[in-house]
Amino acid sequence: MVAWASLGVFATGCAYDEGLIIENLQGTVTLPAAALTRDLVLPDGSREAVEDVRLIGPVYLGVYPSVADANVLERYPHPELGPQYLDGVPGDAYPYGGTTIGDLRFGCIEDLTCLMVSGRYETWDSIVEWFAQLEQPLTDAGGVPIPDGEFLKQSCYDLLNVTSDAETRITAYEDRNGDDLINELDLDFVKQGDEYVADFTIWQQDYYWDRNQEDCEPGVDCTGFELWGFMDSPDVNTLAFSTCDPTQGYNSREYNRDIFSGRPQVDVLNLPSTYITNGDFVVSEPYRWNNVLDRPNLVLDFEVQ
Amino acid sequence: MFTTSLFMMALTGCDYSGDWLFGGSTPGLPDVYELQAEGGGLFVPADITTVEELQAATIYGELGPPQTTGYGGATFEFVGTGEDVCIWLDPEVATWNQAVSERPLDANLKWTYPDNIYDDGDVDLLAGLSVYYTGSPGEVIGDFVVAYEDSLGNDIPISLAGCPNTEGIIGDDAVAGRGSPEFCTLSATDAGISYSVLLRTWSTPLDDDRLSYGLVLANGDCQALRALGGSQTAQQDECVIQGESLVPEPLSSDNVDDYLPYYGWDAASAHIYPRSVEFEFEFCNIDPGHRMRQFCNQERRDIAEAGLECLWNTLQEDDAINTDEKCYCGDPSDTPSGGAQ
Numbered sequence: 001m002v003a004w005a006s007l008g009v010f011a012t013g014c015a016y017d018e019g020l021i022i023e024n025l026q027g028t029v030t031l032p033a034a035a036l037t038r039d040l041v042l043p044d045g046s047r048e049a050v051e052d053v054r055l056i057g058p059v060y061l062g063v064y065p066s067v068a069d070a071n072v073l074e075r076y077p078h079p080e081l082g083p084q085y086l087d088g089v090p091g092d093a094y095p096y097g098g099t100t101i102g103d104l105r106f107g108c109i110e111d112l113t114c115l116m117v118s119g120r121y122e123t124w125d126s127i128v129e130w131f132a133q134l135e136q137p138l139t140d141a142g143g144v145p146i147p148d149g150e151f152l153k154q155s156c157y158d159l160l161n162v163t164s165d166a167e168t169r170i171t172a173y174e175d176r177n178g179d180d181l182i183n184e185l186d187l188d189f190v191k192q193g194d195e196y197v198a199d200f201t202i203w204q205q206d207y208y209w210d211r212n213q214e215d216c217e218p219g220v221d222c223t224g225f226e227l228w229g230f231m232d233s234p235d236v237n238t239l240a241f242s243t244c245d246p247t248q249g250y251n252s253r254e255y256n257r258d259i260f261s262g263r264p265q266v267d268v269l270n271l272p273s274t275y276i277t278n279g280d281f282v283v284s285e286p287y288r289w290n291n292v293l294d295r296p297n298l299v300l301d302f303e304v305q
Numbered sequence: 306m307f308t309t310s311l312f313m314m315a316l317t318g319c320d321y322s323g324d325w326l327f328g329g330s331t332p333g334l335p336d337v338y339e340l341q342a343e344g345g346g347l348f349v350p351a352d353i354t355t356v357e358e359l360q361a362a363t364i365y366g367e368l369g370p371p372q373t374t375g376y377g378g379a380t381f382e383f384v385g386t387g388e389d390v391c392i393w394l395d396p397e398v399a400t401w402n403q404a405v406s407e408r409p410l411d412a413n414l415k416w417t418y419p420d421n422i423y424d425d426g427d428v429d430l431l432a433g434l435s436v437y438y439t440g441s442p443g444e445v446i447g448d449f450v451v452a453y454e455d456s457l458g459n460d461i462p463i464s465l466a467g468c469p470n471t472e473g474i475i476g477d478d479a480v481a482g483r484g485s486p487e488f489c490t491l492s493a494t495d496a497g498i499s500y501s502v503l504l505r506t507w508s509t510p511l512d513d514d515r516l517s518y519g520l521v522l523a524n525g526d527c528q529a530l531r532a533l534g535g536s537q538t539a540q541q542d543e544c545v546i547q548g549e550s551l552v553p554e555p556l557s558s559d560n561v562d563d564y565l566p567y568y569g570w571d572a573a574s575a576h577i578y579p580r581s582v583e584f585e586f587e588f589c590n591i592d593p594g595h596r597m598r599q600f601c602n603q604e605r606r607d608i609a610e611a612g613l614e615c616l617w618n619t620l621q622e623d624d625a626i627n628t629d630e631k632c633y634c635g636d637p638s639d640t641p642s643g644g645a646q
Contacts, residue, residue, distance in 0.1 A: 065455040065456040065457040065459070066456045066457070080455065080456055082453050082455070082461065082463065083453060083463070085463070085465060092463075094453075094455060094461050208457055208459055209457060210457045210458060211457060211458030211459060212458045223457070225457065
């Protein structure tokens with residue numbers, strides 16, 4: 001009898017429910033065309049409106065207890081804040097988790113520190129062409145103009161000790177849509193009508209819900225956390241991203257060259273207002289994630305001005 | 306038979322004490338201690354403008370290893386002055402990573418001798434307004450963490466410690482590593498308001514389980530104290546407080562309530578390990594050169610000529626302390642070969 005009881009205890013132990021809800025949260029993010037459109041000044045002084053996915057910066061997504069409307073905490077919708085207890089440091093938004101769509105990458109030359117995001121460039125040549133088009137032609141360590149993408153590619157392979165585009169994750173490198181081609185349709189954001197849409201996954205996210213709510217099932221119909229985010233647009237003058245710290249990251253020292261690759265700031269989701277600047281696009285209608293199986297579409301439609 | 310086995314397993318479980326997980330206690334040496342100013346009462350930050358004043362204001366104490374699964378350490382309080390207050394703490398003694406390259410660079414050459422890893426301890430320094438401190442002085446070690454409840458009713462722990470205010474971030478001087486000095490400036494303290502300082506034991510030395518330390522509470526910014534100690538680097542910070550390595554002498558009483566630290570250099574100097582000050586001076590490398598290695602070689606030769614052997618990992622009994630066998634440098638035969646094998 002004791003033996004059977006013991007076995008029962010062991011079996012029960014295997015089925016012990018810790019009450020944790022951990023899920024891969026998935027959905028899409030939509031950017032209006034305005035978020036990737038800029039007026040470029042041409043050599044003759046005229047202006048030309050350019051709509052290009054290469055103007056999409058890193059998109060940061062976070063899940064928060066709640067999000068306040070514009071002009072409550074900031075001039076744009078902003079997650080609720082904890083207490084401010086340090087002089088000069090805003091209150092922390094205390095995100096439960098988050099992810100990015102596209103991450104800051106190192107273009108392997110000093111000119112590209114804090115200027116590159118994964119999932120935005122189809123080919124190596126398109127990087128060189130883009131900066132030439134923006135009147136910021138890329139140069140090597142000696143100040144000599146970089147002629148084509150092959151030079152950039154080899155620079156990365158040598159510097160990072162890699163042998164494939166998949167390892168550098170700067171250009172399109174995999175057939176995401178299964179059309180047997182690797183092209184602009186395999187970047188993060190793909191044009192659908194007048195908008196650009198990207199998939200996202202927040203991996204292994206702990207689920208949080210309203211602890212004071214009764215008569216509901218967490219992860220199904222309780223009031224859950226809110227999904228919010230913003231797109232860090234490239235600076236108007238330098239094209240750099242404000243969420244990138246150019247003084248940190250991989251340090252390349254060779255002969256007379258001593259450069260840093262840059263790296264994401266460590267508290268972007270905690271202190272978003274520190275990094276959101278004019279021209280960035282913010283979510284105006286956050287998504288209240290009650291059911292973990294929902295697949296929301298988040299629209300980055302609020303331009304910070 | 307199966308039933309009997311289960312009962313035996315249950316009984317064995319009850320007999321398990323886990324004593325071996327805890328460091329040995331020294332009679333009379335507290336693991337949780339409330340520091341008080343000399344003569345009793347609250348600490349008062351000292352005005353320090355000379356090395357002599359620095360030495361006079363230094364408190365030399367010891368802590369035993371925690372005897373429970375809770376934290377051990379020491380606490381004290383002082384009243385805010387309205388100005389900056391510096392807390393400087395230096396646990397024994399000094400530690401370094403041995404350079405094992407076959408062809409070390411000039412900068413690494415002085416570290417090619419191994420460290421004595423058995424004589425170093427670590428204490429983390431935290432401080433803040435007493436109202437936020439959750440411990441009970443002399444009884445239970447706490448922290449400065451309070452719970453903030455977000456709009457969904459979830460608790461978020463927030464550390465309201467003024468020192469450090471970014472605990473866990475690499476490079477913060479108040480949570481430096483093993484054997485390293487830890488210091489922090491409480492900026493513009495609130496006049497008349499009580500502050501608590503926590504020296505939280507992280508590890509006690511393996512050789513004697515007694516963690517000695519030097520402590521200074523001073524008016525002003527810690528950078529002024531650094532300058533006074535001649536320090537310009539983290540390594541040289543070791544020389545701001547000198548002599549924090551105390552000989553593990555038998556205590557005057559087995560009652561932890563009778564324990565008292567030494568107040569000032571004059572009181573402590575007779576109890577400081579011989580050559581420990583010289584050792585730290587070599588470590589600090591304030592004079593350029595590769596003197597650390599020279600010191601270690603000389604230490605080895607002196608011990609051998611005296612017909613003695615270095616003590617490293619030996620847990621010294623109270624009645625068998627031979628300070629002549631104390632070695633600050635490690636065992637060179639423990640040196641691994643250079644490069645990854």
